[in-house]
Amino acid sequence: MVRESMEFDVVIVGAGPAGLSAACRLMQQAQAAEQELTVCVVEKGSEVGAHILSGAVIEPRALNELFPDWAGQGAPLKTAVTEDQIYLLKDAENARRIPNGLAPKTMHNEGNYVASLGNLCRWLGERAEELGVEVFPGFAAAEVLYHDDGPLKGSVKGIATGDMGITHSGEQGPNYMPGMELHAKYTLFTEGCRGHLGKQLIEKFALDKDSDPQHFGLGIKELWDIDPAKHKPGLVLHGAGWPLSGDGQKGTNGGFFLYHAEDNQVVVGLIIDLNYSNPWLSPFDEFQRMKHHPLIKQYLEGGKRVSYGARAIAKGGFNSLPKMTMPGALLLGCDAGTLNFSKIKGTHTAMKSGMIAAEAVFESLAAGDEGGKDLNAFTEKFKASWLYDDLFRSRNFGPAMHKFGTILGGAFNFVDQNLFGGKIPVTLHDTRKDYAELKPASECKQIEYPKPDGKLSFDKLSSVFLSNTNHEEDQPSHLQLKDVQIPLSTNLPKWAEPAQRYCPAGVYEVVEDEQGKCFQINTQNCVHCKTCDIKDPSQNITWVVPEGGGGPNYPNM
Template sequence: MQREAMEFDVVIVGAGPAGLSTACRLMQQANEAGTELTVCVVEKGSEVGAHILSGAVIEPRALNELFPDWKEQGAPLNTEVTEDQIFLLKNDQKGSKIPNFLVPKTMHNHGAGYKNYIASVGNLCRWLADQAEQLGVEVFAGFPASHIIYGDEGQVAGIGTGDMGLDEQGNQKDSYMPGMDLLAKYTIFSEGCRGHLGKELIARYQLDAGKDAQHYGLGIKELWDIPVREEDDPAKHQPGLVLHGAGWPLASKESDGSASGGFFLYHLEDNQVVVGLITDLNYDNPHLSPFDEFQRLKHHPVLAQYLKGGKRVSYGARAITKGGFNALPKMTMPGALLLGCDAGTLNFAKIKGTHTAMKSGMIAAETIFAALSASDQESSEGGKDLTAYTENFKNSWVYEELYRSRNFGPALHKYGTMVGGALNFIDQNIVSLPFTIHDNYPDYAQMKAVSECAPISYPKPDGVLSFDKPSSVFLSNTNHEENQLCHLKLTNSSIPLAQNLPKFNEPAQRYCPAGVYEVLEDEQGEKQFQINSQNCVHCKTCDIKDPAQNITWVTPEGGGGPNYPNM
């Protein structure tokens, strides 16, 4: 069976905020101008939103521009932020609430000029996909873009979707179906953090030349149903309440004090809260387990007061791109654009990336539409480097916002929570620092040998507030077709046991939040490195944190992975 090909004006990889905003804005312009435009969005999840995981507090600035009447159209932003609480946790029992006047302005979510919303980004994407389809966009869920198609002159000419029905050895099963080639004048890559095609493009076109090393965090999140408020019980559910914090357990003696990050707990509507921990992936102790740090965190009284008596209903994990302005790569190349978290537009100073991703897509749509509408036939044929996007992006509020926050992450990484936090308070609240702080050491390269680090002992989960990995992965609704090619590729299969195990006690066993990687030992004492790819929640942490950079995440068979509801 041969692969079929389809041609479009624009192909968009990834039905996240950036990709769907690009699609919607393209069709808005085409409909306004009365011109025909063919736009296709391919999404690797079984449905739009299935793989979307974010906190999230959403700043609707970009949404206001894209759909000014979004409230009337039923966009799922229902819970306005009513109160911010910021904590510094000292130990497993104590924590200090930081007065709002000492918090960087970027972390304020309500008050003068602010109307932010606690929402599910997955549900927002489902709504955006509906708007896109009504505008004439073709949205194909369950069709992962597996590879890039290049033209004769080295330009991006489209993408190919993955073949279906291959066994573990790559042989065709009875269910085999070849993928399709989707050709386009312009291709948009908006896969989210550490997109595997975006990673290829950055290397091929050297898009990160002269930029700081990109940095990442691993976000682990749970959705809880919590008890209805009772007269004799404190108000466990306070819709609109936002909690953020740092300190314990990551920056504690129990965890060797070697890591940084922060927690969040947001009160949604319908007696639900979301709780999570972001662990910066620049930590150096190979004994550290972000999953177990999160389970330990939930026992702290600041969080436990809301979770006790509740029921955990969903679990998920996803890496976030947090290098910010200093690590932002060139976003244009011949025939293509790199957008949203695939490029790294998240504003970590705000702990928000939805609005910036959406705006990057809207700017892309306006740039592409202008190019396609140009009277110059060479330009309208596509395939060129859309250099105008760089200038359009630079003249936008998203560029100004990211530039203004350029020191936030590097200050925390280099100087820690206290000193870095003080610098950020000055930079964001008093006067902009007249210099740029750089953090140019890759996250994966910071891992120390086990011989240099103290072991970390984690308490056994109690099944009430803390849980194990198998039960957590079950709640993520993760599924991959049996007997398919493993989508976690080892460049050198000997490295896990020959190099990573003796030096780092193979940290993949601990940094993976889904139990994908195991080191097993048989009766003869022979060790085996096992990859349980069916557990993979597509967080991309292994691709980022492996100290040997030996693991490459690629797309599995169509529709495989988690299925997140309301996350």
């Protein structure tokens, strides 16, 4: 099949903070130099911001550099952090506040903003289009293209968008529209955590051969309207402990957040490290019962839940960073894993990685480069930047929590961050992959979760409804099994098929009828969190992009 193609100087995959910052910086440089530059951004969501999910408390450092007058231009960062509160939840009823002076400095949020990252990306998308970037929402990058001959053979040539209108059986339906090839001198991959093309590139070019395995968390978030009398704009709560320290969950790390945003709204969420060992654990249900803790309940009680979402987080940090350059392409932002977990922030780091990439690419193209190179200039600029320093100083944070647990790991991080400024003369490593930590179900205690009350806690299906998730039903499944027998032949007897519990959207079920047991995949529910691609103990599930425009449509998230 011959597909139509379009030629650009730079193609960017993903309209998140990294991709949009790269696009804006490229065009800013082109305009300053009075040079022609063609840049396009493809986004699988139905609109820019539709698939963006984050806490979020945003550090504006990169934004200050990209758009110094961002406030005057109406950027949606309006609620400055007014107070940090950090807690250890001792049990289901009690909490102990940790003095700010005893918390790692990286947990302090002076000068930061409580905001919707989705709305910030919508604003960045508008700025990009004003600068002349072509932004194509609703088009999923489904395939990496490579040069197959000539001096650029083997280098990245661009991407192809997915075909539209393919039926579940793989045939061309009545609304079929073939994908399009987008060719570029350089392609920037900014798909977010566990990007499916980024995953392929890491393997093809062995980008991770000199780094620790990437580590992940699952972040689950809700947006609530609350009683105005309880609303404290700019109040930021973080904490750890219960319920993840509860009976049956020894060795499970993570923490909660509750941020008071604008307009009498709060965002509440739980991040669970995906290296947990008990296959009976359900991250969704842990989050639902967490909201009943008096510390959280005091704000939510009497309020109304208005949105729900979930997304995996790349939290390996500095030690897990792959090589970010390859011939003809760069891997950036959370696609590479630039999140600073010690700050629980990845927006400013993703944006900066995109800006550094833009500067390296533009310099090369301005010098007459025809593309296809391995841009060593990016690596040099990255190592000379505050982004590198930011990540290096936090390199021990995650490994310390994994090795020593919440209390001792927190103590180590206090010493490392507050006394040594992140430059303690030792580097901890965490070399076991998250999925490999899962123990057999027979060795672990089953966890009984309370039924949701419909006021503070809810079921998965009503939650997915609030994510506005939708996929065309008659399309091939984007959740692919390498071996269809493994869920029942291996995962069920050994791990009680944990996909039923680790998925926060009710996608996977083991159902039984007169014909016997069946592993059912409800692809329509998928919120694109990528947890299954990460946590499946047999590594049997591969997440690929569905038809463009499918998935969640997050408002104000």
